[in-house]
């Protein structure tokens with residue numbers, strides 16, 4: 337092999353690792369270039385959304401189902417952490433873990449019966465779950481603070497080091513987002529991930545290859561709920577205040593839109609989708625006013641023209657074109 | 669190795685299979701033939717858990733598998749191809765073949781997320797095996813293409829590679845050469861010969877009589893969901909009922 341070939345081979349082999357490293361470095365120096373707390377506040381919110389969207393994207397893209405209730409898992413994480421820390425005085429990291437465990441259990445209980453049925457029963461079930469959850473938040477005000485929200489949630493801290501300003505939060509939140517990214521990338525590149533891709537492609541073929549399709553769906557659902565819960569806990573500790581508005585069904589649909597923008601089953605696309613939908617209202621006032629219309633419009637357009645989602649759809653087109661070109665070169 | 673006992677399947681009251689019994693012996697090629705709509709694909713679907721038989725049993729190495737789910741049957745070591753290709757168009761050719769090794773790849777999601785070293789090594793081994801399988805079917809140079817862009821004949825061969833890469837104990841092939849040209853048919857026939865020589869057990873559904881006559885140790889003939897004959901290729905070819913139901917109708921159209 338020539339040096340150039342060796343170099344290209346190395347790049348191909350470690351492509352994913354190189355991208356992750358590059359992104360990490362970029363995020364490491366980002367606050368040096370841009371230290372405006374407002375901007376960092378926005379990018380921090382992207383990190384939190386990205387964690388939810390990564391999990392949801394695995395679920396929508398690989399299990400081929402739709403969840404319209406992930407804001408409920410997000411909210412369970414947030415309120416769970418808030419109540420555990422403030423009302424019961426638990427350590428915040430411990431609370432985050434306990435709440436995530438609890439959410440896993442809830443997802444299991446919702447997912448097992450709902451995923452047994454075919455069609456979009458899970459969409460309905462999760463929508464219902466979100467609705468019930470939102471109502472409970474509003475009604476049970478001794479526990480949740482009701483419509484006026486829950487105040488005074490402490491910042492996360494390591495010993496005496498508190499993550500209480502945008503800069504410190506930047507490193508914490510993006511660190512955890514990158515960790516989630518890495519875990520998800522590992523998953524989709526493994527044998528288990530191939531089983532999930534098979535499941536997404538054709539359930540009968542996947543089962544004939546030995547994939548326990550029902551179990552795989554439930555597992556991915558639970559995983560996505562756990563990621564949403566962790567993101568919710570982070571959200572609560574980041575802002576110190578949470579209210580039911582942040583966990584309604586429209587938040588759930590926004591999360592789905594982030595997935596659709598990023599593309600079904602695309603891990604990197606998830607980051608992009610989370611970033612775009614988080615930033616759009618900042619860029620356009622008009623967008624803020626007609627948010628629901630614009631979101632709905634994006635959803636319809638993408639699904640009509642690129643059913644695999646925006647980024648994945650475009651990449652697929654590109655890959656097919658490239659392969660066709662090569663095919664021509666081979667035969668010519 | 670595989671025994672069907674009085675297997676029946678009805679679709680909304682219409683019988684697609686009635687009381688079919690036969691046995692597939694280890695190391696042999698059993699061919700299943702019959703005119704269109706005879707119930708051949710339905711039979712394979714009942715054996716692999718895609719469909720639930722209405723009555724009767726399927727025994728694999730003495731154990732009843734007819735009540736198992738499709739993935740459990742696959743994990744027993746039964747692989748199959750589909751008459752209407754079921755490749756994963758968005759995966760690369762290599763990844764398509766690697767899905768044939770799902771049973772060996774490990775199923776723990778947590779381990780996969782941590783990408784522990786033992787999994788990385790296993791992954792490398794599996795990848796080599798999948799590449800070997802692709803080479804056997806002459807597709808090594810297309811390993812990283814998306815499966816969607818392959819020509820029909822190539823897709824058929826990728827499915828064969830996927831079904832055989834895991835060294836299953838029993839391979840069920842639903843019309844592996846249908847739609848292939850003469851050269852491709854010859855190449856696939858050669859591969860099936862090699863599989864047989866390597867001691868694999870095959871159940872082959874095929875309309876291509878040349879291939880069946882050359883490969884099969886035993887031929888089972890279905891017509892309208894019923895077994896009308898079985899025996900060696902030579903015996904079946906002489907059987908008047910078969911000639912009437914199947915070969916006759918082929919000659920009439922020829």
Ligand SMILES: Nc1ncnc2c1ncn2[C@@H]1O[C@H](COP(=O)(O)OP(=O)(O)OP(=O)(O)O)[C@@H](O)[C@H]1O
Nearest residue numbers: 679683684702703704705706707708709710711751
């Ligand atoms: N899912 C189904 N629902 C209802 N009827 C079905 C179903 N699958 C197959 N059939 C019917 O069962 C009969 C047997 O079909 P099958 O596909 O098994 O035939 P085959 O022998 O594989 O034919 P071919 O050579 O054309 O592949 C046909 O009459 C078909 O219409």
Ligand SMILES: [Mg+2]
Nearest residue numbers: 708709710751
């Ligand atoms: Mg058929």
